[in-house]
Amino acid sequence: MKVYIPTPLRSYTRKKAVIEAKGETVGELLAEMNRHYPGVRFRIVDEQDGIRRHIKIFVNDEQVPDLGTPVRPADTVHIVCALSGGVGFPPRHHRT
Amino acid sequence: MSDVTPVPAKGPVLLLIGTRKGAFFVRGDKTRRNWSLSGPVLLGHVAHHLVLDPRDGRTLLMAARTGHLGPTVFRSTDLGKRWKEAKRPPAFSKAPEGKRGLVLDHVFWLTPGHPEQPDVWYAGSSPQGLFHSTDGGRTWTGVAGFNNHPMREAWCGGAGDGTPDGPKLHSINIDPRDANHLYIAMSSGGVFESVDGGKDWRPLNQGCAADFLPTPDPEYGHDPHCVLLHPLMPDRLYQQNHCGIYRMDRSEGRWVRIGTAMPKRVGDIGFPLVLHPRDPDTLWVFPMDGTEVWPRTSPDGKPACYVTRDAGKTWKRLDEGLPGRAWFTVKRQAMAGDLHEPMGLYFGTTSGELWASRNGGTSWTCLASHLPEIYSVEAAELAK
Numbered sequence: 001m002k003v004y005i006p007t008p009l010r011s012y013t014r015k016k017a018v019i020e021a022k023g024e025t026v027g028e029l030l031a032e033m034n035r036h037y038p039g040v041r042f043r044i045v046d047e048q049d050g051i052r053r054h055i056k057i058f059v060n061d062e063q064v065p066d067l068g069t070p071v072r073p074a075d076t077v078h079i080v081c082a083l084s085g086g087v088g089f090p091p092r093h094h095r096t
Numbered sequence: 097m098s099d100v101t102p103v104p105a106k107g108p109v110l111l112l113i114g115t116r117k118g119a120f121f122v123r124g125d126k127t128r129r130n131w132s133l134s135g136p137v138l139l140g141h142v143a144h145h146l147v148l149d150p151r152d153g154r155t156l157l158m159a160a161r162t163g164h165l166g167p168t169v170f171r172s173t174d175l176g177k178r179w180k181e182a183k184r185p186p187a188f189s190k191a192p193e194g195k196r197g198l199v200l201d202h203v204f205w206l207t208p209g210h211p212e213q214p215d216v217w218y219a220g221s222s223p224q225g226l227f228h229s230t231d232g233g234r235t236w237t238g239v240a241g242f243n244n245h246p247m248r249e250a251w252c253g254g255a256g257d258g259t260p261d262g263p264k265l266h267s268i269n270i271d272p273r274d275a276n277h278l279y280i281a282m283s284s285g286g287v288f289e290s291v292d293g294g295k296d297w298r299p300l301n302q303g304c305a306a307d308f309l310p311t312p313d314p315e316y317g318h319d320p321h322c323v324l325l326h327p328l329m330p331d332r333l334y335q336q337n338h339c340g341i342y343r344m345d346r347s348e349g350r351w352v353r354i355g356t357a358m359p360k361r362v363g364d365i366g367f368p369l370v371l372h373p374r375d376p377d378t379l380w381v382f383p384m385d386g387t388e389v390w391p392r393t394s395p396d397g398k399p400a401c402y403v404t405r406d407a408g409k410t411w412k413r414l415d416e417g418l419p420g421r422a423w424f425t426v427k428r429q430a431m432a433g434d435l436h437e438p439m440g441l442y443f444g445t446t447s448g449e450l451w452a453s454r455n456g457g458t459s460w461t462c463l464a465s466h467l468p469e470i471y472s473v474e475a476a477e478l479a480k
Contacts, residue, residue, distance in 0.1 A: 008164050039181060043165040047187040048197040054164045081164040 003033065003077045012040040021077075026057060027067030029077065044079060056080040101328065101374050104437035105477040110175070111442055111463075112156070113450065114143035114429070114472035119158055121176055122463055123478075128440055128454050131463050137176060145429055147206045148175075148476035149232075151214050157233045159203035159219065167202045169219065171233045175478075184235040186219050186227035188243060198223060198243075205429070207268035210275035220265035224252045224282045226294065241295040242280070242288075251285045251299070251316050259283050266428065267323035271330050279325060279333070286318035287335065303350030305339035322369045322428045329376040336381055336428075340364045343408050354408025358383065362395045362402070362413075368431035372439060372456075377407040380414075380433070380441060380457055382426045392425045399424070401441070401457045417460035418451065429472035444470025 003021050005013050013019055014037070021036070023029035027049070034041035044055050049067055051057060057064045058078040059071055071077065111122040113135070120135035141160040149155040156176055161167040168185040172178060191197025201222045209216025219227040219236065226239040242248065252263060264283050271277035276293035279300070286301040299316040306318040319338035326332045331346040341355030341364045355364025365386030372378035380403050385391045394400065399422050400415035424445035434440040441453045448467035453460045 006164075008162065038183070042185065042187070046166065046199045047190055048199055049190070050199065052164070052166055 001029075001071065001073055001075050001077060003029070004079065006079055006081045008081050009040060009043060009079065012037045012043065022073070023071060025067060026059070026064050026069045026071060026077075029071055030067065054082045056082050102435065104374070105435035107480065108478040109434050109436070109440060110148070110476045110478050111432075111450070111452075112146035112148060112176075112472075112474040112476060113444060113467065113470060114146050114158070115444075115448070115468040115470050116142050117468035119143040119146055119160075119176070120464075120467060122450060124452075128434075128436065128452075131452075133464050136468075138170065138179060142202065143471065144202060144204050145206050145472045145474075147208065147474055149208050149217075150476075151208060151211055153479060155232055157206050157217060159206055161202045167200050167221070169203055169206075169233055169236065182229075182234055182236060184237075186221060186225070186236040186238070188225060189238055189240075198225065200225065201262050203227075204264045205266040205268060207270065210270050210272070213275055216275075218268045218270075218278075220268055220280065222262035222264045223258070224248075224263050224265040224285055226265055226268070226280060228294070239294040241290065241292075242297055245297060247297075251288070252282060253284060253317065267320065269323065269325040269333075271325065272327050273330055279323065281320035281323040281335075283321060283338075284317060284319045286316040287320050287323055287333075288316075300344075301351070303344070303352060304335070304337060304342055305353070307339055321367045324369050324371050324379075326371055326376040328374070332376055334369055334371065334379055336366050336369045338365070338386070341366075341369075341381060341408065352408075354404070355381075357404075357409060358402065358411050359413075362400075363387070366426075367392075367428035368426055368443070370431055370433045370441060373433070373435050374437075375405070378403065378405045379408075380431070382431055382443060384425060393423045397421045397423055401443075401453075401460075403457055414453075414457035415460075416458060417453075422447070424449070427471055429474075430470050432473045432475040434475040435477050440475065442473050442475055444473045446470065 021032045030041045109124045113120040118136035118139040124131045144159040146158045156172040158170040169182040170179040188198040205220035207218045215232040217229045226242040227236045229236045267281035269279040278290045281287045288297045289300045290297045301318045322336045333344045335342040340353045342351040343354045344351045358364040362383050366383045370380040385395045399418045402411045404411050424447040431443040438455045441457045446469045450464040452463045
């Protein structure tokens with residue numbers, strides 16, 4: 001399926017804005033992407049497998065809550081860097 | 097005290113500047129009169145700390161993060177021209193299913209390992225974590241003896257117990273006599289020591305105040321801002337704490353507040369400490385206003401460095417050349433010294449100015465202005 005890559009992540013995808021990847025869940029898709037583009041997964045997902053605070057993943061038009069969300073070959077995935085700025089929010093240090 | 101006093105450096109000096117918007121370099125010739133600014137590199141990254149490996153004189157590590165992409169470490173082996181991200185950056189262990197796991201917000205502090213362990217580095221993080229590399233910063237693993245210590249949560253407290261941009265582990269010091277003897281400090285948490293290479297840790301806070309806590313003399317929970325061990329006298333530690341300036345000689349076993357000799361109108365609160373490389377009795381501090389709501393600017397808006405040359409018995413104000421009034425803060429990693437004689441001192445401000453002294457702080461000149469907010473300054477000696 002097609003995965004659209006935001007500009008801050010293109011240093012990992014060799015400047016590609018759109019890549020092809022496979023998987024039955026979002027987690028498998030990111031693991032496949034990481035095999036081709038090492039390091040990209042940890043920029044999207046933290047060490048507790050949570051999607052980073054300012055990253056959003058959309059499958060078609062739906063924002064996904066976690067890595068277990070199923071995906072199909074005909075889907076289109078958008079990885080989005082959410083608008084953010086300032087230092088108003090305390091960092092989240094724990095994830096369950 | 098060690099009988100091998102280092103010979104003063106005579107070559108060029110490279111200042112490594114970490115800022116909120118990337119890294120900059122300021123290179124001085126061997127006279128330290130002529131300086132040139134270069135950068136930014138990795139523009140847009142928050143560069144918390146840049147450190148040159150003194151063991152090879154060419155490997156630079158940078159603790160960095162961006163708002164979207166999270167924390168990492170970059171590495172350069174050509175003095176900052178080209179950078180490559182760590183293949184496996186610092187990260188906490190994945191928690192077992194259903195358990196709460198720590199998420200790294202940023203890598204805050206970098207320390208090269210013992211000279212006998214040439215590729216070893218340590219990193220401290222926010223929230224408080226200790227990480228270790230044995231391949232020159234390419235891959236990192238957590239120091240399980242600290243990160244998974246059964247007392248870690250009690251020592252570190254919750255997310256609200258730290259500094260405004262998150263609790264931090266910093267001031268990683270290695271005993272030059274023993275690579276397994278380590279010190280760390282945490283804001284908050286206190287000072288801790290390991291004598292077995294990081295497998296186990298114990299608090300080292302006796303004598304140090306923590307007047308923001310309800311307990312009168314707690315074992316841990318203190319707020320050290322910067323802790324340094326003197327390489328020529330490794331049983332002597334200095335600490336700039338939230339509650340004053342302290343010295344510990346390990347034979348005495350307690351922190352002694354040496355900031356009480358500072359002028360009362362200035363006080364002894366601040367972030368950075370700089371030690372003299374050849375004199376364990378000499379250190380510099382940069383006091384800030386820690387009264388009431390903690391402005392963290394210089395007391396009365398009058399910036400000054402203070403030096404003691406007798407291990408804290410007396411202090412002297414050094415402000416020639418500094419602005420009469422200014423409202424910046426000097427952060428804990430944003431002041432450094434070189435190895436020349438007389439010693440050069442350097443500090444960066446939250447308002448993006450870089451100041452230098454070629455004479456141990458007696459007089460100051462501004463080397464750069466209009467930089468982004470400065471987070472860290474390190475002075476590296478170059479061979480040529």
